[in-house]
Amino acid sequence: MKTILIALPFLFTTILSAQSKASIAGKLIDKEYNNEPLAFGNVLIKGTTIGTTSDMDGTYVFDNLNEGQYTLIYSYVGYETKELEVAVAAGKVVSINVDMVADAAALDEVLITTTTRKESEIALLLTQRKAIEIKQNIGIEELSRKGVSDVAAAVTKTTGVSKQVGSNTIYVRGLGDRYNSTSINGLPVTSNDPEKKNIDLDIFSTDIVEFISIDKVYSSNISGDFAGGNVDITSINYKGKGMFEFSLGSTIGTNAVQKFNNFQLQEGPKKSGFSSYGVPNDPLNGYNFENSLAPVKEKPLGGKIGLKAGKSFEIGAEGSLNLFATAGFDNGFGYREGINQSVSAQGAKLKSFHQERFSYHTNTTGMFNANYRINAKHKLAYNFLMVNSSNQMRDTYEGFIRDIAEDDNGLIQRSTYIQNTLFIHQLLGNHQLSDQFDFDWAASYNKVEGDMPDRTQNTLKYVDEANGYVFAQNTITDNHRYYQNLIEDELAANLSVSYKLNEDANGNSKGKVILGYNGRLKKRDFEAIQFNFRISGPQLNTTVDPDNLDLFLNQQNFENGLFNIESFAGLTPQTYDGEQTIHAGFASLHYKFTDRLSAITGIRFEKVEQTVSWRTQLDASGKSNTFNRNEFLPSIILKYELDDTQNLRLGASKTYTLPQFKERALFIYEDVTEVKVGNPDLYPSQNYNLDLKWEMFPKNSELLSVTAFGKYILDPINEITLASSTNDISFINTGDTGYVYGAEIEFRKDIFNFNEAQSNKLSAGFNASYMQTHQDLDSEKVREETNYNTNLTNDTSSFTGASDFLLNADLTYFKDLGNSANMMATLAYSYTSESLYALGVETKGNLVDKGIGSLDFILKTDINKNFAIDLTVFNMLNPAIERFQENATENITVLSYKRGAFFKLGLRYQL
Structure with missing residues (x-):
């Protein structure tokens, strides 16, 4: 007391x-x-x-x-x-x-190279925490730390995203190209490949990126052609008083450098990746082909050069103009060798090769951005992007060819050059009409041209009696030159008006209503022509030099009648044209019911019309096919804030999946080991999506999240092998239903802070996904709905390209050395488990890609405020990439090779 x-x-x-x-x-x-x-x-x-x-x-x-x-x-x-x-x-x-x-005069150039607010990892975590939408962001700071140089590699560093081995196809939660979409600044981007819906993300250098968003949960402002995810690239919006950066780099591949004195590529394509040759004049009446069939030798040393510049200007009392431009070029060489074969259900060889591939790629990027802030209420932006990418491959296949070279004495040589050029123009505006009303608009014009000029293929076999190689000819297409061109134009427009709803006691709006329109008008023109060499009977016994086939295939021998040149319908190319129009209206309500509960509910209506016309060797008369769809797509996202650091989110929606032009055109595309043909009877799938996510943010730089998800798909689309003598592949609605379910976990953690200023720390990141996919397969459904006959080996399967388990992990050490110098070292590991490559038919087993892991090391050192040096080692473990066929008696390896490791050294200088 x-x-x-x-x-x-x-x-x-x-x-x-x-x-x-x-x-x-x-x-x-x-x-x-x-x-x-x-x-x-x-x-x-x-x-x-x-x-x-x-x-x-x-x-x-x-x-x-x-x-x-x-x-x-x-x-x-x-x-x-x-x-x-x-x-x-x-x-x-x-x-x-x-x-x-923003104050242009106060901005410092260091922002563009270190951590601007929008692109830093902490800021992007803040955005993720505050947003109602369920999305993931990865910014330039994180990309730099992990040594990522292109957008395709960037998105695979996020949870639940993988890349198919040997291709550029991105899978989101086990769903491949057809189920995903791509946009830049919220506007759609057209594809550069007739085989794909989405543009190859690896052609986009991270030099143009401020951050990348991956929406895995659908909301009404996104195109309804969605099931896996939407990848949106936000281009850099520079704010600073001025900066200029120059960079140089070099790349060496361990496989390619072993062939330093004998690295072979085809003649014709330029090292710059810009080439202009095409179909020769009157090739049926003379051997008028521009490029030699003999290989040329190159030194396999890759490099990179880049420029960046930006500046901001004050305009009037409230206005500012931010300008940014970047230009860059990089190239690289690759080499691989290994098994590539196809076998029957009993394991008998159909084609069995030792494949050797020499490859060379280039990427040229140019971007210009102008962001004009008229005042605090009105902003305009113009974005221009040009990307030119090229990929050159010289392949040799030695071994068994059924009916041609059954003594393992066959040889197929195939040289392919692909050049894709993309132009993007975007104009965007944001206007605050009043305290309640905002008006946003955007328009874009995209143009892509994809060229495959002068793909060559020759088939030979070794004859002991002749002590050399002779031409082999089972069909006239065994020796040919092929030309392909694609031009696609797309106009797109986005309009939306938002109205802020009543305010709470603190003067904050409790939500908003958004009404909007999205329109897309796409047109594709595709043509291809192939010139086949019919070699006269006696000449099939003439010995030839595989590395100098010009000694036989030339104008003189053509005039002497030793071979003829033929083509489908003469000089008239095979063609298919596609037109697609989508008009969409949407409405959504964003509302904060309580201090902790928020929601976005939306409805979207899309009117879709797609027409495909063709004139090909399968249908020389020329036909067309049109379908019209009206899609009503509801969606809801709920967010409940458990406390100041934890959120619980729920998302549910209905979407659909469109077939692509190439999949519906009756056109044949031939590769060495497979032939693909379109299916005019293909139709869209319907998708039902559900997500539940818990996330916690212990600190500004830390995250722990767990997500459960599921998808139910009606009439899923797959690639399958048809019951035909040539085992053609087509695109089919293979069953009535399919589903995907799984879970994801992600965390980011500061392990040690060796001082309070966080200038000496060790941090770690980890994300993993486990999923199961299932679909019903119905051969009778295929026969009833199409003109194709097939007998699927199994009644059920997983989805093609879907891996059960995905993992990404990284460990980063950062040290501030003082005087504007610092050092950052990152060790990054990723793993993808087995995935289904193609469905088995006619008692043949499925083709399955084995699991693979990759380990990278990245070292970045800023010597001072002007100079920096980077060292990166990719694919340090160099695992074997393998594919096998699941036959009843045993699994048979049908593909096996190693990519080798890649060493990259870069130097940056900034004023």
Whole structure:
């Protein structure tokens, strides 16, 4: 009791003191990004050492202030610094919300190369935490840390995303190209490959990227042709007083360098990746082909050169203009050798080769951005992007060819050059019409041209009696030259109006209603022509040099009648044309029901019309096929904030999957080991999607999340082998239903901070996915709905390309060396388990790709504020890439090779 009496005066004094104190609280609002909260802004009381930083909600607080007059200084790198006079009274709380606006004169060039707010890992985690949508973001800071140089490699570093071995196809939660979509700044991008729906993401250098978003959960503002995910690339929006960067690099592949003095490529394609040759004049009446069949030798040393520049200007009292441009070129060489074969259900060889591939690729990128801020309420942006990519492959296949070279004495030589050129023009606007109304619009024009000029293939066999190789000819197509051209144009438009709903007690809007329109008009023109060499009977016994076939295939021998040149329908190419029109209207409601519960509900209507016309060797008369669909697509996303660091999210939606032009055109595309043909009877699938996600953010830089997901698909589409003498592959609605379910886990953790400034720390990241896919297979359904006959080996299967288990892990050490010098080292590992490559038919087993792991090491060192050196080693473990056929008696390896390791050294200089 005595103790209590002694303590009462002190308690009473404390209460009186607290009542005489004052507080200042408020929020920093980012006017540059749709009035979102500005995290990590600095607030200082002038003339004192008292300061604080805004939290992830943009809020700041000063407690225990004495009554009086204060000057608060608000600052953030790249934004105008503001000073406000504040008078506070005892026992009162003064609330001040401050609008922060970008200041071009105050921006520093270091922003573009280190951690701008939008692209830093911490800022992107903040965006992920605050958003109602369920999405993942990966920014340029994280890409740099993991040594990623292209967008395809970038998205595979995120949870549940993988890349099919030996191709550029991206799989999201086990669903491949047809189920995914790609956009840049929210506008669609057309494909550069007639085989695919999506453009190859590896042609996009990360030099153009601010960050990448992967939407795995559908919402009504996204195209309804969606089931796996939408990859949206946000291009760099530079803000700074000026920067210029020059970079150089070199690349060496361990496999390619072993062939340093005998690295062979085809003649014709230029090292720059820009070539202009095509179908020769009158090739049926003379051997007028421009390029030699003899290989040329190159030194397999790759390189890279890049330029970046940016500057911001003040215009008037409120305006600013941000300009940014980048240009770059890189190339690289690859070499591989190993098994490539096809076998029957009994294991008998159909084709069995030792394959050797020499490859060379280039990528040229140019981008220009202009972002004009008229004032705080009106903004315009123009984006231009040009990408030219080329890929050259010289393949030799030695071994068994049924009916041609059954003594393992066959030889097929195939040289392929592909050049793709993409042009993108985008114009975007954002307008705040009033405190409640916002109007956003965007329009784009995309043009892509894909060329495959002068693909050559020759079939030979070794004859002991002749002590050399002679031409082999089972069909006239065994020796040919092939030309292919694709041109696709697409116009797209996005319009949306949003209206903010009533405010809560703190003056914050409780939500908004969005009404919008999306339109896409796409047109594709595709043509191909193949010139086949019919070699006269006696000449099939003439010995030839495989490395100098021009000694036989030339104008003189053509005039002498030693061979003829033939083509389908003379010089008239095979063609198919595609037109697709999609008009979509959508409405969504974003609403915060309570302080913790938020939701987005939406409905989307799409009117789809797709027409494909063709004139090919399968149908010389020329026909067309059209389907029309009206799709109603509801969606809902719920977010519940369990506490200040944890969220629980739920997403549900209905979507659909369109077949692509090439899949519906009655056109044959021939490769060495497979032939693909379109199916005019193909039709869209319907998809039902469900996601449940829990996430926790222990610190600004840390994340732990667990996601469960499921998808139910009606009339899934697959590639299958038809019951035909040539085992053609086509695209078929193979069954009534299929489903996918699985779980994902992701965490990012700072393991050690060796000092409080976090200038010497060790951090780790990990994400993994486990999934199961299942689909019913119905041969009778295929026969009833198409003109094709097939007998699927199994009644059920997993989805093609889907791996049960995916894993990415990285360990990063960062050290600030002082005087603008630092060092960062990252060890990154990824693993993809077995996946189904193709369905088995006619008692043949499925083709399955074996699981594979990859280990990379990245070292980045900033010597000072101007110079930096990077060293990267990719694919250090160099595992074998293998595919096997699941026959009843045993699994038979049908593909096996190693890519080798790649060493990259880079130097950067920045003014």
